[in-house]
Amino acid sequence: MLNIEELTLYITIKNRTTFIDGTHIYNEILVHMPRLHMFNFCISTDTTLDHLVDHLSKNDIQRTLNNIKYQEMNCIVNYGYSTAICYIFSLPFMFEDLTYIGNTFPSIVFNNVKRLTVKDEISFKHDFFNGIALSFPLLEELCVINIKPQSLISDKWNSNDNQLYSIIKYPYLISLRLVTVHIDYIDQFLNERKTHLPCLTELTVNYNNLLIVTENFTRDTIRLNCMKIKKLNVGERIEHTKDLYVFKMQRGTLILEDDSKFDGFVFGASTNVTGEVVFQTGIVGYTESLTDPSYCGQILVLTSPLIGNYGVPDEKAIDDFGIQRWVESNKIYASGLIVSTYTEQYNHWNAVESLSSWLNKHNVPGLYD
Numbered sequence: 225m226l227n228i229e230e231l232t233l234y235i236t237i238k239n240r241t242t243f244i245d246g247t248h249i250y251n252e253i254l255v256h257m258p259r260l261h262m263f264n265f266c267i268s269t270d271t272t273l274d275h276l277v278d279h280l281s282k283n284d285i286q287r288t289l290n291n292i293k294y295q296e297m298n299c300i301v302n303y304g305y306s307t308a309i310c311y312i313f314s315l316p317f318m319f320e321d322l323t324y325i326g327n328t329f330p331s332i333v334f335n336n337v338k339r340l341t342v343k344d345e346i347s348f349k350h351d352f353f354n355g356i357a358l359s360f361p362l363l364e365e366l367c368v369i370n371i372k373p374q375s376l377i378s379d380k381w382n383s384n385d386n387q388l389y390s391i392i393k394y395p396y397l398i399s400l401r402l403v404t405v406h407i408d409y410i411d412q413f414l415n416e417r418k419t420h421l422p423c424l425t426e427l428t429v430n431y432n433n434l435l436i437v438t439e440n441f442t443r444d445t446i447r448l449n450c451m452k453i454k455k456l457n458v459g460e461r462i463e464h465t466k467d468l469y470v471f472k473m474q475r476g477t478l479i480l481e482d483d484s485k486f487d488g489f490v491f492g493a494s495t496n497v498t499g500e501v502v503f504q505t506g507i508v509g510y511t512e513s514l515t516d517p518s519y520c521g522q523i524l525v526l527t528s529p530l531i532g533n534y535g536v537p538d539e540k541a542i543d544d545f546g547i548q549r550w551v552e553s554n555k556i557y558a559s560g561l562i563v564s565t566y567t568e569q570y571n572h573w574n575a576v577e578s579l580s581s582w583l584n585k586h587n588v589p590g591l592y593d
Contacts, residue, residue: 228257233265234319241277243269243310246288246297254294263295266313270324276308282328285310302326304345327352332359339365347372353412353419354392363394367401374408392419399426410437416448424452431458447474476591478523478562491566492583492590499523499559510579511536514558514588515551523560535575536582550574556586566592 231253237244244267254260273279282301289297289312296315302308302325309324317334326344337360342348348370356363400421402410410433413419427450438446451474476490480501501523504513510526513519537550548554561583568578583590 226257227259229259230262231257231260231265232318233263233267234321235266236268236270238270239275240269240271241275243276243278243280243285243301243308244312245280245285245299245310246290246292246312249289249297249312250292250294254292264314264318266311266317266319266322268312268324269310270307271309272307273303274306279303279308280310285312298330298332300325300329302328302344329355329359331355334360335362338362341367341369343369345370345372347374347406348409348412349374350389350392350412350418354390357392357394362396364396365399365401366394366397368409368413369404370409371404371406373406374412389418391417394419394421396423397421398423399428400424401428403428403430407433407436410434411446414438414446414449416445419449421449422452424449426455426457427453428457434458476589478591486591486593488562488591488593489566490589490591491568491580492561493587495587495589497523497559497589501525501562503527509550510561511539511551511582514556514561515539515553517553517557520557521559523562524558525562535570536577536579537574538576539582556583556588558588560588561590563590563592566590 249265249267254263280301282299285299285301289299298313298315300309300311302310304326311322311325313319315332316336317332318336320336320338322334322337322339323341324343325340326342327346327348340356340360340363342352342356348368356366400413402413410429411418413421414437435441437443438450474490474494476488478486478488478501480486499521502519503525504519505527513524513526539548539551539554541549543549566579568580570578580590
């Protein structure tokens, strides 16, 4: 150990009677490694209050770190009603994971952290999550554990569609876990007037609480943050992901010349188009109809039942004669598509993508009721 020049440690020690602090770092590590010039570490002590002999504060721990004068270090100390956890770590923080921090954490930027768990027995306020967004700018996965309501009047979240808060942005968050939480925190993250989650693709949540917050998948201010969710983990109620799919679809309207309006849900590209509405009464496949030049600039209404569960085959595939197998041309000529029903999940034997994905690629909107 005398010749070690670089050392990286990320460890958790459970059920100690004392926190690991700067004194331990110096006596147990640094004095035994005189050549050490790079030491990246995060050491946490996770214990219960019954085991803990001394209830040291953050300032107590920080003083032991400052006394080392080896490199910049910091600490996080969180006490619960029955548990306590202390982190000591080198700066800059070099690790991608940080677990179980509470309401109190230092005002520094953790540029490398991608996965974080926040847990406390005191409620998390809106400002706390704003601090998380600022201190963890590249966060990709977040788990929240807190059963205390944000408000003393716990049903107040339902009136929070008014713009009472600054909107917190998590630009890179792709996975959010909200299982052991009060219902307030589901609203905190899914309500677009509180939080913006442009990249969220996976949500783990209690299904019944999700129903309440989304008002049975009808509440508009929740829709935006759910738009890109591909994986919904709700335990045994996973079959209800179809409800979320319908919920996250944008609403659209077809307006005719006589001002008649037909409302529905948008799939494919989210854009405005104009064109003559025509009915396709044949039994030819929708991929062939949409790529038929004779429908150029028209909004196509399919009247025949669709077979293939809305999957789209490889548009570049050719037959033995060098002719495109599944499409009439290399582009979609129709300006829009209207169908009676739609599902994103497809199971046609030769499909390579969903109809929505294909339309979006060609900047063509679809509408269904």
